[in-house]
Amino acid sequence: MEQVYDRVALIGLGLIASSMFWAMKRDGQLVGEVAGFARTEATRETARRIGLCDVVCDSAIEAVKDADLVVLCVPVGAMGPVMEEIAPHLKPGCTITDVGSVKGDVIRTVTPHLPEGVFFVPGHPLAGTEHSGPESGFAELFDNRWTLLVPVEGVPDAEIARLRAFWERLGANVDLMDADHHDLVLAVTSHTPHLIAYTMVGVADDLRRVTDSEVIKYSAAGFRDFTRIAASDPTMWRDVFLTNKDATLEILGRFTEELFALQRAIRTGDGDHLHAYFTRTRAIRRGIIQAGQDTAAPDFGRVKTGPK
Amino acid sequence: MEQVYDRVALIGLGLIASSMFWAMKRDGQLVGEVAGFARTEATRETARRIGLCDVVCDSAIEAVKDADLVVLCVPVGAMGPVMEEIAPHLKPGCTITDVGSVKGDVIRTVTPHLPEGVFFVPGHPLAGTEHSGPESGFAELFDNRWTLLVPVEGVPDAEIARLRAFWERLGANVDLMDADHHDLVLAVTSHTPHLIAYTMVGVADDLRRVTDSEVIKYSAAGFRDFTRIAASDPTMWRDVFLTNKDATLEILGRFTEELFALQRAIRTGDGDHLHAYFTRTRAIRRGIIQAGQDTAAPDFGRVKTGPK
Numbered sequence: 097m098e099q100v101y102d103r104v105a106l107i108g109l110g111l112i113a114s115s116m117f118w119a120m121k122r123d124g125q126l127v128g129e130v131a132g133f134a135r136t137e138a139t140r141e142t143a144r145r146i147g148l149c150d151v152v153c154d155s156a157i158e159a160v161k162d163a164d165l166v167v168l169c170v171p172v173g174a175m176g177p178v179m180e181e182i183a184p185h186l187k188p189g190c191t192i193t194d195v196g197s198v199k200g201d202v203i204r205t206v207t208p209h210l211p212e213g214v215f216f217v218p219g220h221p222l223a224g225t226e227h228s229g230p231e232s233g234f235a236e237l238f239d240n241r242w243t244l245l246v247p248v249e250g251v252p253d254a255e256i257a258r259l260r261a262f263w264e265r266l267g268a269n270v271d272l273m274d275a276d277h278h279d280l281v282l283a284v285t286s287h288t289p290h291l292i293a294y295t296m297v298g299v300a301d302d303l304r305r306v307t308d309s310e311v312i313k314y315s316a317a318g319f320r321d322f323t324r325i326a327a328s329d330p331t332m333w334r335d336v337f338l339t340n341k342d343a344t345l346e347i348l349g350r351f352t353e354e355l356f357a358l359q360r361a362i363r364t365g366d367g368d369h370l371h372a373y374f375t376r377t378r379a380i381r382r383g384i385i386q387a388g389q390d391t392a393a394p395d396f397g398r399v400k401t402g403p404k
Numbered sequence: 405m406e407q408v409y410d411r412v413a414l415i416g417l418g419l420i421a422s423s424m425f426w427a428m429k430r431d432g433q434l435v436g437e438v439a440g441f442a443r444t445e446a447t448r449e450t451a452r453r454i455g456l457c458d459v460v461c462d463s464a465i466e467a468v469k470d471a472d473l474v475v476l477c478v479p480v481g482a483m484g485p486v487m488e489e490i491a492p493h494l495k496p497g498c499t500i501t502d503v504g505s506v507k508g509d510v511i512r513t514v515t516p517h518l519p520e521g522v523f524f525v526p527g528h529p530l531a532g533t534e535h536s537g538p539e540s541g542f543a544e545l546f547d548n549r550w551t552l553l554v555p556v557e558g559v560p561d562a563e564i565a566r567l568r569a570f571w572e573r574l575g576a577n578v579d580l581m582d583a584d585h586h587d588l589v590l591a592v593t594s595h596t597p598h599l600i601a602y603t604m605v606g607v608a609d610d611l612r613r614v615t616d617s618e619v620i621k622y623s624a625a626g627f628r629d630f631t632r633i634a635a636s637d638p639t640m641w642r643d644v645f646l647t648n649k650d651a652t653l654e655i656l657g658r659f660t661e662e663l664f665a666l667q668r669a670i671r672t673g674d675g676d677h678l679h680a681y682f683t684r685t686r687a688i689r690r691g692i693i694q695a696g697q698d699t700a701a702p703d704f705g706r707v708k709t710g711p712k
Contacts, residue, residue, distance in 0.1 A: 222622050222624055234702075242622055281614050281619075282625060284607070284608050284619060285619055285622045285627040289627050289630055291670075293626075294666070294682055295659060295663045297685040297689075298685055299592070299662050300592050301684060301685065303655075303658070306588060306589050306592050310589050310593075314530050314589060314590070314594075315593055318594040318597040318598050318633055320697060321633060323685070323692055324703075325626055327686045330683045334675050338670065338673055338678070345670060351603060354606055354607050355599075355600070355656075355660070358599060358602070359653065362599075363653060367646055370642040371639065374636075374642060376606065377606055378634070378635045380605055380608065380609055383616065384620050384628050387623075389621065389623050389624050390628045394533030394540070395533045395534070
């Protein structure tokens with residue numbers, strides 16, 4: 097297989113960047129050298145210890161030197177400042193991409209700093225786990241998951257195709273989408289669900305009549321799935337909500353409207369309404385399993401079943 | 405190991421009853437014969453075909469004949485009527501239990517029909533999957549999960565201890581709890597999370613600007629965990645909300661209060677509030693993993709990782 101980029105720079109070394117590195121290594125011929133940079137000395141030391149990146153640099157400026165692809169893997173709120181810092185040091189003709197969960201805001205804050213002759217192709221791999229940091233990555237994270245590319249005007253098709261090929265070699269399926277639509281779709285499939293999960297876990301934590309130990313002991317009844325989502329990285333998620341404010345608030349509005357309708361059905365004893373609602377939602381689950389985006393095994397396959 | 409009950413009757417043959425049967429078979433010496441009954445002919449035929457129960461009866465009355473333990477495994481709303489039907493046919497000295505997710509209402513509707521000399525020990529195994537029906541059961545469902553027993557007054561300790569021993573042999577840990585406390589704890593750990601998940605999935609289904617196929621394709625970003633919960637049995641869950649109305653509405657009130665506070669923080673750009681909230685919820689997840697109630701593997705171990 098052909099090499100797609102010679103030198104790649106990963107700015108920020110968390111779950112996504114470290115998974116990208118291991119996926120690049122798995123391929124072997126996808127890229128030449130990978131340079132990495134992380135803001136804290138502790139993360140850089142961990143990266144060096146575990147062999148994350150071919151070279152770990154002490155500044156972002158050093159990492160992007162001569163890079164053909166620069167991947168911004170920092171929280172959404174840090175994208176603009178990082179871009180401002182590295183802009184004067186980018187190789188002419190290089191491609192900049194990012195992995196942020198919000199695209200409109202990233203485009204607004206990164207674009208003003210782009211030098212002439214550098215191509216910006218925003219991206220978002222829809223993959224992740226509740227773990228974070230340089231040691232949480234693994235090569236298989238993107239396999240059969242979607243990466244969305246959100247090209248801005250003026251970028252040659254060939255550069256978009258090149259980045260697409262790169263992501264496909266990392267294991268992902270790739271789609272193109274515009275920024276506004278991306279931010280709305282993600283508000284539905286990711287941002288609002290995360291906010292709701294955080295809220296429910298916070299409520300459980302607050303209730304002093306139901307002790308922590310009970311909530312934890314009896315969590316298998318449904319609650320534990322919320323705690324997994326609500327264990328995600330706080331800085332990343334703070335930035336998501338602050339920068340995808342409009343779409344998140346819109347979907348939250350829809351959510352509370354529906355929740356109040358169900359709450360009213362409970363209060364008035366309208367069992368038909370509840371039953372019809374709960375029946376409708378089953379079909380969506382079947383669609384997700386058929387689309388290969390989750391397992392049909394009971395309880396996500398958590399239970400190890402023997403022969404009957 | 406000693407036999408705990410001679411003849412057991414399972415009334416209703418869904419996920420819980422079928423898992424109980426396979427767990428009884430796994431033990432081998434726990435009980436003598438297991439009789440089963442299901443309301444629909446189709447379920448009874450499936451049960452006979454797959455060998456679920458030693459004998460499948462065509463009436464609940466026939467199934468409970470001579471039973472030493474009768475387990476009501478029907479939706480909460482059906483407990484009272486079933487009890488009324490079988491009451492005159494129960495063996496003196498037998499134990500009645502149930503597996504309903506709500507305890508106060510079950511006690512209120514079942515108790516009036518209890519004949520003299522029959523012991524009622526309500527129960528609730530905190531175990532399940534999103535699947536339902538007679539073919540969804542498996543012997544390991546209760547392993548290391550909790551079963552809560554909610555004894556009512558006047559039942560001899562020996563009968564409670566006997567039922568506890570039965571559940572422990574099925575693989576469960578057993579705790580005792582009073583009904584009101586049970587219903588509040590479950591409203592937090594199970595009922596409200598289910599209602600929220602149903603709501604979020606319903607909202608996604610409603611949004612025509614975000615097509616079904618997009619919601620499904622990109623579900624791995626968080627939403628798919630909600631769809632698993634929202635694929636649970638509609639009849640069971642309708643009955644849960646109708647019968648645990650007060651506790652559910654109370655916790656829902658707390659939930660919306662917190663959600664509005666977070667929504668306000670998003671609207672006003674209060675990143676500190678969001679970050680502090682999201683940091684606090686991580687600790688609960690750690691507690692659940694330490695308590696052995698979930699896996700620490702990323703994404704519930706859905707991702708199969710190879711050596712790095």
